[in-house]
């Protein structure tokens with residue numbers, strides 16, 4: 082298994098989830114690089130086989146449009162048939178962005194192994210739940 086994390090964050094909440102994911106995957110003995118989306122090209126990471134993709138809900142119940150959206154559009158055709166875990170923080174939209182994002186992956190023939198969503202900043206208890214969820218994927 083070759084996991085990788087790519088995320089975008091504006092105010093840090095999604096990064097907290099990314100850090101918890103990295104900690105739990107590495108505790109299992111895997112290397113799990115974690116990159117801010119602007120620091121990588123889709124082609125740099127496409128050889129992984131489990132993608133943890135993180136982005137909060139942004140305007141219009143979508144992923145962030147200037148950095149994460151172009152990356153996602155580049156990545157999708159490169160990872161057809163592979164597995165992703167979608168994660169991120171949201172606020173007022175009741176998680177609608179995650180429903181839209183999940184559907185987009187399904188339409189691209191990408192398997193969504195798990196969806197992790199937290200309103201605002203994750204609590205300690207939510208972090209523990211996230212870690213248990215991630216561990217159960219391996």
Ligand SMILES: Cc1cc2nc3c(=O)[nH]c(=O)nc-3n(C[C@H](O)[C@H](O)[C@H](O)COP(=O)(O)O)c2cc1C
Nearest residue numbers: 091092093094095137138139140142170172173174
């Ligand atoms: C420009 C902007 C647009 C947003 N749009 C949505 C939205 O459509 N739905 C929603 O639930 N939250 C929306 N939010 C709230 C963020 O998803 C929420 O603050 C989240 O915790 C930010 O995560 P981050 O700290 O990882 O950036 C928006 C926030 C900003 C700044």
